[in-house]
Amino acid sequence: MNKFRRAVLWCALVLIILLIVLSIYGAFAGAERAKGFFNSLPLGLYWSALTVMLIAGIGVFRRLVREPALLLIHGGCVLILTGSMWGSAAGHELRKKLLGIEKIPGGKMAIFEGQSDNHVKAEGERGMKELPFHIKLKDFRIEYYKPEYLDIESRQGQHWQVPVEIGGEFSLGADVGTVIITKAFENFKITFEDDKSAAYDDPEPGYNPALEVQIRGPDGGVTTDYVFERYPGHVHPEDKFLLSYHRTVRDYISELAVIKDDKVVLEKNIEVNHPLHFGGYHFYQHSYDEQGRQYTVLEVVSDSGLIWVYAGYLMLCIAVFWHLWLREFAAGRARVRSE
Amino acid sequence: MEVKYTLQGLLIYLAMAAYVAAFVRRLVGREKSGQLLYTFGFAVCCAAFAYRWYSVRHVPMQNLFEVFLSMGLLIYPVSSFCERVLRVGGRCADMLIGTIVLFPAGFVFSAEPQRLPPALQSWLFAPHVAVYVLSYIFMAKATFQASCQLAGKPPCPDGKVLPAEEATYRMIRAGFPLLTLGLVLGSVWGKLAWGDYWGWDPKELWSLASWLVYVGYFHFRYMFGKRHPRINSTWAVAGMAAIVITLLWVNLSRLFSGLHSYAA
């Protein structure tokens, strides 16, 4: 190996070791700080140097071109690095300055049910940016795993998990009694009429899930309790049991429509793992109105450079198996056969 | 420490006992009965894995309990494959590795079935974890070979298998594509679930660091060949150390804030 090639390989090795050290530093720093650190200017220089080194390697080592698998491995890394730099916030900024192309790198948008909006709160910027189309939220809902559970704990430390079935009777044992869940509420409210209180499910906007629970003791005495999902640990000194109501979220779903030139051009229900892709942006379910469930919050992410990153991933994956597995295992099989 | 007085726990303890017994038999030169016990341990692991799959009704690779259980299962076919096809020995050590990886499943992590949170309900989830588990086994075998090389003791005095340094290289060649695929699948999944193909959270960064250690190993070995076998082996051991940190420390220590905490 001549001196120049050796120098290139040494540089490559130093850059790889440096990235190992930086990754470990980033892991200690935590996700938020690491993100800022790896997107900073000095690290931008590092990413560029690594890309240049990979290209130099392909230029200098003939085998990296002649061996298709080695070319795909190193070329794939170049694509991943350039694609991710192209898609970064700095890449967007650079394109705006040099080419006049303006695209929002990423941000959030909140949309109320029944309304449409095109305003995005861009990440790290003041004020709102506008998308060239509108997104309408037809409906937002949360789905839960079935069955839901009512947790019961006695003062003596006994514990029961009761599946929520309206009207179903659940025995806590002969010496403790039985439980019946008589009603489930999505938006629990109380009215007072003639000095009497009554619980009801309010159809107006709001969110206060609750259960009405009757506990019948071994002596036949019945007590009625209300258990609230959002307010656990609500006990009176005379209560024999600590009740809590748990639901496990299965999915968050926003029913969306894309509106361009006053026409609906696309409709999709987005969920976690199933984003919407339109007009150069991906829209992800991010969060929602925890109080009233009236609006959804979408994460908007520009798709710039993504195709290059994915192409790089594909090249890299195919090529590492090709280079490191196929030849090895083919030789191994031949060895086994010859024995 | 959590002892499991359940059928699931019983199967795991039985498999562990079979693996340990197989190891001891092999150590005292009882090859045949050692192999028989090893095969029996594997069969019990299959039963434990199938039972888990049946009870949770999804591919059991959701949490660390299931990850370690599947490692205990996969060690046997990997070890046979390596010996027959790749000429890499160390079956005796594999029996011990099998016991070690089953230990956390048996005694450390809870087997309480969990409902999948929305982010984990992805078709990419099971292959992402599965390829990682498989790659970790190859890398564990590489580490064993590298340690033997560092200690100056051949893993197997048998002429049919490769010397330790070469065996380490072959194991890393086998594990690296899987490690790469695991990283890529995780990244594509992250993009679908959270909008970013790279989130810079500690677990991601540790897995990148472990992947890069092996990239460094390949280039160092290309530059110097077998001239510095001890340094080659040190790279391999460092790679495994980074993997162990990726797998355990981030989950257990709760030192870092990040997205991957649900995997604990």
Ligand code: HEM
């Ligand atoms: C930074 C600049 C880099 C340079 C200059 C470089 C150069 C080289 C060279 C010269 C070889 C040996 C080819 C041969 O067998 O003749 C090689 C092999 C290899 N490189 Fe790179 N490389 C770089 C970065 C990377 C990166 C980032 C990866 C990550 C995937 C990578 C993965 C590989 C693999 C898997 C091999 C095959 C190893 C083997 O067969 O033992 N390289 N590289």
